Amino acid sequence: MALHTILGANGTIATELIPILQSSGEKIRLVSRNPKQIDGTEVIAADALNREQVFQAVKGSDIVYLLVGLDYKIKVWRSSWPAIMRNTIDACKTYNAKLIFFDNVYMYGKVKGRMTESTPFNPCSEKGKVRAEIDEMLLKEMKSGSLKGIIAKAADFYGPHATNTSVPYIMIFDRLKKGKTAQCFISANQIHTYTYTPDAARGLYMLAVTESAYGQCWHLPSALPAITANNFISIAAKYMNAKAKVQVLPKWLISIVGLFVPIMKEMNEMLYQNEFPYEFDSSKFEKAFQFKPTSYEEGIRQTAEWCLAAG
Numbered sequence: 001m002a003l004h005t006i007l008g009a010n011g012t013i014a015t016e017l018i019p020i021l022q023s024s025g026e027k028i029r030l031v032s033r034n035p036k037q038i039d040g041t042e043v044i045a046a047d048a049l050n051r052e053q054v055f056q057a058v059k060g061s062d063i064v065y066l067l068v069g070l071d072y073k074i075k076v077w078r079s080s081w082p083a084i085m086r087n088t089i090d091a092c093k094t095y096n097a098k099l100i101f102f103d104n105v106y107m108y109g110k111v112k113g114r115m116t117e118s119t120p121f122n123p124c125s126e127k128g129k130v131r132a133e134i135d136e137m138l139l140k141e142m143k144s145g146s147l148k149g150i151i152a153k154a155a156d157f158y159g160p161h162a163t164n165t166s167v168p169y170i171m172i173f174d175r176l177k178k179g180k181t182a183q184c185f186i187s188a189n190q191i192h193t194y195t196y197t198p199d200a201a202r203g204l205y206m207l208a209v210t211e212s213a214y215g216q217c218w219h220l221p222s223a224l225p226a227i228t229a230n231n232f233i234s235i236a237a238k239y240m241n242a243k244a245k246v247q248v249l250p251k252w253l254i255s256i257v258g259l260f261v262p263i264m265k266e267m268n269e270m271l272y273q274n275e276f277p278y279e280f281d282s283s284k285f286e287k288a289f290q291f292k293p294t295s296y297e298e299g300i301r302q303t304a305e306w307c308l309a310a311g
Helices: 012-023 051-058 074-094 126-144 167-177 197-208 229-239 251-258 262-270 283-289 296-309
Strands: 003-007 027-032 042-045 063-066 098-103 149-153 156-158 182-185 194-196 216-219 246-249
Touching (some): 003 012, 012 197, 074 098, 074 126, 098 126, 126 149, 167 182, 167 296, 182 229, 216 283
Parallel strands (some): 003 027, 003 063, 063 098, 098 149, 156 194, 182 246
16 A cells, blocks of 8 residues: 655645545645644645654655645746755655645746647746746656656646635635625636646546556646637636626736735736637546546536535
8 A cells, every 4th residue: 555645735636636536545644834734644734844843744655746836926936846856856866755745837838739749948027937847856857767757737726625725616616605706817708728626636646547548648637629718717607606797807907906915926927828818638648547527517516515515
């Protein structure tokens, strides 16, 4: 029985991954600065920026999932992400643990057509440059053979338990629940791919226990064709018994709000993802594992029901 260690055990993806590991009979170690005790798991308090604590957390692990989330601030990303990646890589190399890094698509930048695992890194944002840097760091170790690793990328995600880390939750589900008008950035008619978090967690585990998957980048299962904000909101409204109205936040308004609201200022450089088509292709994973991603209709239904039941 392998020991699966989750760095960033309080996050959205970890919340979905833990039950999968439990049902598969795996040994589980949960690591975060303030870990929550879950029956049948080992818990270790550690800061991913503290090298010694990371080494202690990884020691004895067979598989390590790097699921850490940071404040959405470029200054934090620049100073913290390279250190976290270096600490995790070195700890995994020292203790001969395999590393699964849960990643996003910022390093691709603006892409014409569908994003695939062979899409070159061409970041057009400061956060994208940071993600490219840490991906290159990990890819170098993987290519040299000094570390068995996987980079598993997801599109913007939604799903049960995805709250403050999910734009669809903040702008659609939570607002509809409160009787407010759903919102979107830039355009209600631009297509955008989303990853359903239970699919992402299942995909991570399937990759982790498949020896041939290592040494590669994988796009986690995500439904295509992509969906517009209008369609997403209309499905969510149907299952939340709400009005399917949409308030579009234009670029100029977001720039002005960003002068007063820090998170909106941080979002500004990423608006190209809403202004242009955002198509994320996971066909490599789907073919390799015979996996059909959850449809938007079903995923949004389940998320809406969870949101209403969450109180």
